[in-house]
Amino acid sequence: MSDVVAQGLDPSNPNLRFLEEVSRRTAGVSRLEMCIQCGTCGGSCPSSADMDHTPRMLFAMIRAGMREEALQSNTPWICVSCYHCVVRCPQDVHIADVMYTLKSMAIHAKLYRDSTPPHFSQTFVDMVEKYGRSYEFGLATRHYLKHFPLRLPGMAPMGLGMLTRKRIELKPRRIRGIQQLHAILERAKEVEENE
Amino acid sequence: MSAYLYYPGCSMEASALAYHESLMAICEPLGLNLDEIEDWNCCGATEYVGVSTTPAYALICRNLALAKEQAKGTDTVVAPCSACYLNLAKANYYMRERPSLGEKVNAALAAGGLHYEPDSLIIRHLLDVIINDIGLDTVKSKVVRPLTGLRVAPYLGCMVPRPDYQKRWSDHEHPNELDRLLRALGAQVIDFPLKTHCCGGHMTQIGPATAFELIRRLIASAQQHQADLMATVCPMCQMNIDAYQAETNRHFRTNYRMPILFFTQLMGLAFGLDPKRLGFGREFVNAQPALSRIGVEVPTNEAEQKPPRIPGRRDKNLPMPRMPGEEEN
Numbered sequence: 001m002s003d004v005v006a007q008g009l010d011p012s013n014p015n016l017r018f019l020e021e022v023s024r025r026t027a028g029v030s031r032l033e034m035c036i037q038c039g040t041c042g043g044s045c046p047s048s049a050d051m052d053h054t055p056r057m058l059f060a061m062i063r064a065g066m067r068e069e070a071l072q073s074n075t076p077w078i079c080v081s082c083y084h085c086v087v088r089c090p091q092d093v094h095i096a097d098v099m100y101t102l103k104s105m106a107i108h109a110k111l112y113r114d115s116t117p118p119h120f121s122q123t124f125v126d127m128v129e130k131y132g133r134s135y136e137f138g139l140a141t142r143h144y145l146k147h148f149p150l151r152l153p154g155m156a157p158m159g160l161g162m163l164t165r166k167r168i169e170l171k172p173r174r175i176r177g178i179q180q181l182h183a184i185l186e187r188a189k190e191v192e193e194n195e
Numbered sequence: 196m197s198a199y200l201y202y203p204g205c206s207m208e209a210s211a212l213a214y215h216e217s218l219m220a221i222c223e224p225l226g227l228n229l230d231e232i233e234d235w236n237c238c239g240a241t242e243y244v245g246v247s248t249t250p251a252y253a254l255i256c257r258n259l260a261l262a263k264e265q266a267k268g269t270d271t272v273v274a275p276c277s278a279c280y281l282n283l284a285k286a287n288y289y290m291r292e293r294p295s296l297g298e299k300v301n302a303a304l305a306a307g308g309l310h311y312e313p314d315s316l317i318i319r320h321l322l323d324v325i326i327n328d329i330g331l332d333t334v335k336s337k338v339v340r341p342l343t344g345l346r347v348a349p350y351l352g353c354m355v356p357r358p359d360y361q362k363r364w365s366d367h368e369h370p371n372e373l374d375r376l377l378r379a380l381g382a383q384v385i386d387f388p389l390k391t392h393c394c395g396g397h398m399t400q401i402g403p404a405t406a407f408e409l410i411r412r413l414i415a416s417a418q419q420h421q422a423d424l425m426a427t428v429c430p431m432c433q434m435n436i437d438a439y440q441a442e443t444n445r446h447f448r449t450n451y452r453m454p455i456l457f458f459t460q461l462m463g464l465a466f467g468l469d470p471k472r473l474g475f476g477r478e479f480v481n482a483q484p485a486l487s488r489i490g491v492e493v494p495t496n497e498a499e500q501k502p503p504r505i506p507g508r509r510d511k512n513l514p515m516p517r518m519p520g521e522e523e524n
C-alpha cells in the first residue's frame with residue numbers, strides 16, 4: 001500500500017469513513033468510535049500471540065482509515081469469540097461483533113491473506129443454505145481435503161471414532177421448510193446488497 | 196411440570212448425542228417439559244455472522260419466528276448449546292438495540308411469510324433453567340447415588356456467561372452456577388481457574404496450533420488441580436477437549452487423558468438412572484477409570500480400550516497449505 005500518512009491527510013480519501021462503515025455494518029450498536037485505546041482487549045485476549053495486530057491496534061488502524069491493512073490483518077480470523085475483551089472493555093465496544101464485520105468485509109473485498117478460515121466459513125454456510133442444518137461430514141471432508149490433506153492420516157482414527165460412536169452422520173438432514181428458508185435468505189441477501 | 200420451547204441445535208443430533216440422550220433421560224425426574232420448535236434450522240454457529248450480517252440474522256430469526264407461533268403458555272426458549280444460545284439471544288437483543296437490523300431481518304422473514312417481534316421471547320441456557328427455575332432443592336431431592344469423592348472441574352466455556360445480555364449469570368468470568376449444581380450432586384468440585392476460558396472454538400478446524408494451545412491449557416490446569424474429569428455445558432467444548440485431545444497430545448508430545456462429560460450425564464448418574472440411557476461410551480477419552488473411583492460402571496466404547504496405532508507422526512516442519520487470497524471464492 002502507498003504512503004498511508006499522506007493518505008490520511010487527504011480529506012477526500014473515502015477510507016477516512018472506514019470507521020463509520022465498519023460501525024454501520026455491525027449488527028448491534030458497535031460503539032467502535034468510543035474506543036479509548038486502553039488496551040484492555042489485547043491484554044485479555046487468549047489468542048493475541050497469534051494475531052498480526054491486537055484488537056486495540058486494529059481499532060486504531062480502522063480509525064486512521066487504513067482500510068486495506070485492517071482488512072488484511074489476520075486478527076479477526078484468529079479471534080475465537082471468547083468475549084473476554086467484550087465484558088472487560090470500559091467503553092462497551094462490541095469487539096467480537098466488529099471482528100465478524102471485518103471478516104465479512106474482508107471476504108467481500110477478497111482481502112484475506114489465508115484462505116483457510118474464509119473457505120471454512122463459506123463451506124459451512126453452503127451446507128446450511130442447502131439443507132437448513134449443518135452437515136459436519138460434508139463440511140469436514142471438503143474442508144480437510146482442501147486445506148489440511150496432511151492432517152488427514154492423523155485424523156483418520158478420530159473420524160472413525162466419530163462414526164463408531166455415532167457422533168457424525170453420513171447423510172445430511174434437510175429441514176421441511178427449505179424453500180421457505182431459501183426465500184428468506186434470498187431476500188436477506190438483496191437487503192444486504194442494497195445497503 | 197415446567198414447560199419451555201426447546202431449540203436443540205445441530206450438534207445434539209450427532210457430535211453431542213450424549214448430551215441429547217442424557218438430557219432426555221433427566222427431563223422426567225426434573226419435571227422438565229421441552230417442546231421442540233417444529234422444523235427449526237441451524238443457527239449458523241460462529242460462521243454465518245462472519246460471512247454476511249443480514250442473512251445470518253435472518254437464519255437465526257426464522258427459528259424465533261417459528262417458536263413464537265408455536266408458543267403455548269410459555270415465552271421462554273431453552274437451548275443446551277452455548278453457540279445456539281448466544282446466537283438466539285444476540286439476535287433477540289440486537290434487533291431491539293438497533294431497530295434497523297430488526298427491519299432488515301423482518302423484511303427477509305416476510306419473504307417466507309414470517310415475522311418476529313424483537314424481545315417477544317426470552318432466550319435461556321439449559322443450565323440457567325435448571326439452577327434458577329427447577330432449583331437445587333429439587334435437584335438434591337432426586338439424588339439417590341451421590342457422586343461423593345469424584346473430583347470434577349466445572350467448565351462453562353465462553354458463550355454461556357458472556358456477554359450475558361440479560362444479566363443472568365453470577366459473574367462473567369467466575370460464575371458459580373455449575374459448581375453449585377455439581378456440588379448438589381455430591382461431587383467434589385475443584386476451584387477451576389479456567390472455567391470460562393476458551394476451548395479453541397472453530398480453530399480446531401482452521402488454525403489447529405492456536406486451538407491445541409488453548410485445549411492444552413485447560414486440560415493441564417484441570418490435571419494440576421487433580422480433577423478426575425471435566426464437566427461441560429457445551430457441545431463444542433466437549434468436542435474440542437475430547438475428540439481433539441489425542442491430536443493435542445501428539446502436537447505437544449504430552450500424554451493427557453482427561454475425560455470430559457456433559458453435566459447432564461453426571462446428573463443422570465446421580466439420579467440413579469441407567470447409564471445406558473446417558474450416552475456413556477461416546478466420549479473418546481474413556482470416563483470409566485474416573486468413574487470406577489466412585490464405584491460406577493458405565494458402558495464404554497470398545498475401540499477406546501485399545502487406541503488404534505497412528506501410522507507415523509505429523510512432521511512438525513511441514514508447512515500448512517496456504518492459498519493466495521485472490522485465487523477463488
Ligand code: SF4
Nearest residue numbers: 035036038039041089
Ligand atoms: S478495551 Fe475497549 S476501549 Fe480499550 S482499547 Fe479495547 S476496544 Fe478500545
Ligand code: SF4
Nearest residue numbers: 045079080082083085
Ligand atoms: S473475543 Fe476475540 S478479540 Fe476478544 S479476547 Fe476473545 S479472542 Fe480476543
